[in-house]
């Protein structure tokens with residue numbers, strides 16, 4: 616359906632199917648429900664949002680790298696559900712809460728009348744710049760994390776998972792913005808001099824490295840934030856131990 620609706624490329628649809636099948640295999644319908652809460656709510660939040668204009672977007676359709684950067688950690692967490700179903704749901708929910716926060720923040724922030732500012736330093740940047748945040752986008756990200764956290768808490772029957780996953784999801788979004796501002800590769804087109812996040816600009820000219828880590832793109836930043844969210848979620852599981 617997402618492929619038909621042009622929100623996923625062919626490779627993105629295959630990757631999404633793999634993530635969905637793995638989540639269902641590892642955590643059953645409870646995990647499938649959390650994944651559905653993420654996917655449906657993120658699609659609704661993104662519907663009709665104006666495309667980011669300031670910085671060279673990759674396109675509206677998500678490919679397999681974007682899908683796996685957002686859903687790969689959740690799928691790996693779900694496989695732990697074969698060993699301990701509540702731990703699997705706990706980690707899956709926190710990873711998807713971080714992905715939802717980032718997706719919702721991008722979609723709601725695109726509607727913001729206020730110009731985004733860099734999360735560190737506060738310099739104004741064009742809409743769509745990695746690491747740029749707005750109050751509206753930040754609130755949207757918190758809402759997205761809370762929706763997924765609520766679905767996970769209901770599915771797992773662990774109520775403390777609601778605040779834990781909402782907070783971890785929000786923290787993952789903040790980390791995503793900080794890495795986007797500081798570490799993500801920044802480029803400039805050699806042809807038209809526009810800023811870009813890619814090695815080749817959409818006009819066809821190669822770009823010149825300007826700052827950040829050249830090998831770290833937005834997908835890498837998303838994956839790193841998801842892994843960090845899962846790591847903190849694991850620590851929270853050990854600390855709160857809702858296993859009795």
Ligand SMILES: [Zn+2]
Nearest residue numbers: 804807816818
């Ligand atoms: Zn160009």
